[in-house]
Amino acid sequence: MPFAADAFLQALAQAGITHVVGLPDTETGPVFDQPARHGPRVITVCREGEALALAAGLWGGGARPVVLIQSTGFFESGDSLRSVAHEMDVPLDLLIGHRGHSGKLNAGYPDTAPLYLPPLLQAWNIPTVELKESEDFEELTVLLKEGAARTRGVRAILIPQ
Amino acid sequence: MPSSTHEYLTRLAALRGDAILVTTMTAAKIWPQIEDGVLDFNYLPSAMSHAADIALGMALAVPRRLVICVNGDGSLVMNLGGLVTAADAGAANLRMLVMDNGVYEVVGGGRIPGAGRTDYAALAAACGWPTAMRFSNAQELADGWATFAGGPGPALAVLTTVDPPGTKIQLPARHPRQALRDLRAFLTGERTV
Numbered sequence: 001m002p003f004a005a006d007a008f009l010q011a012l013a014q015a016g017i018t019h020v021v022g023l024p025d026t027e028t029g030p031v032f033d034q035p036a037r038h039g040p041r042v043i044t045v046c047r048e049g050e051a052l053a054l055a056a057g058l059w060g061g062g063a064r065p066v067v068l069i070q071s072t073g074f075f076e077s078g079d080s081l082r083s084v085a086h087e088m089d090v091p092l093d094l095l096i097g098h099r100g101h102s103g104k105l106n107a108g109y110p111d112t113a114p115l116y117l118p119p120l121l122q123a124w125n126i127p128t129v130e131l132k133e134s135e136d137f138e139e140l141t142v143l144l145k146e147g148a149a150r151t152r153g154v155r156a157i158l159i160p161q
Numbered sequence: 162m163p164s165s166t167h168e169y170l171t172r173l174a175a176l177r178g179d180a181i182l183v184t185t186m187t188a189a190k191i192w193p194q195i196e197d198g199v200l201d202f203n204y205l206p207s208a209m210s211h212a213a214d215i216a217l218g219m220a221l222a223v224p225r226r227l228v229i230c231v232n233g234d235g236s237l238v239m240n241l242g243g244l245v246t247a248a249d250a251g252a253a254n255l256r257m258l259v260m261d262n263g264v265y266e267v268v269g270g271g272r273i274p275g276a277g278r279t280d281y282a283a284l285a286a287a288c289g290w291p292t293a294m295r296f297s298n299a300q301e302l303a304d305g306w307a308t309f310a311g312g313p314g315p316a317l318a319v320l321t322t323v324d325p326p327g328t329k330i331q332l333p334a335r336h337p338r339q340a341l342r343d344l345r346a347f348l349t350g351e352r353t354v
Contacts, residue, residue, distance in 0.1 A: 043250050046242030053211035057218020060341045062349040083208035088338050
């Protein structure tokens, strides 16, 4: 069953999100397939480190973006994460596909991604919450609405995969 | 004779109009000596290459206003994919000036890979930037400004740059964290962020 991209974008729109910046992954790829849909504008980058800095620029310009990347892209993003999360202190939600967490993706194939994501988030001092299901969009809207009140700091919302 | 970063930026101050200006590396330590207004964002957390990403984000958030990124050649080569991203996003109001001196000036002058060989304007054009130009000195920049700023975007111009030894650089008075908040507050009409 493909990821419900329209419902996902609608959930973001309900929370006041203006832009989604990121890269397609195994699960969330359909979000990036039809960027002309209603709701938040979807911007596809070439590498995940771009996404965080681009989102910081969007925020500086008055927008309210989120970043949508997979855990492997989070691993790639350290340089811009330090700059955006800690130097700029931009209020930003990172929606991170928690690859391998559910055991369903590539079942039986050893994957180091779920091993390293939680300790790395902790090392970066990033508050983290995890959706119960990858398409728990009601909960996602609630979390993002709560996040609208934040004026500082990056937070991770994990999407189990 | 190529111009220095200071000469280019002094000329840029007279050309920019109400554009948002994003500087990084050496330029970010010279621009605040010339201007430091609410539309200026001097990006200095030593996260090389990301000033261009930030400028792209601002351009997409504020399409009615030009956003000029004063980038370095070293920063550009760290994130060539950003040229693809900007073209793909259709950032028509983004302008990038690449200070091309062939070295990592801010860390003491080590050579940049491809220095003297890589054609950044050709790279931008190949990525889909409709305007890609080269200027050898500040007068050429001024003479070509109308085409650069007023033509189709995103637009990139390579500025051949030679900085004399002992060029005065200093950190901006405002921390980038505050400058980004000041910019957002100005653009959104918020009193404080």
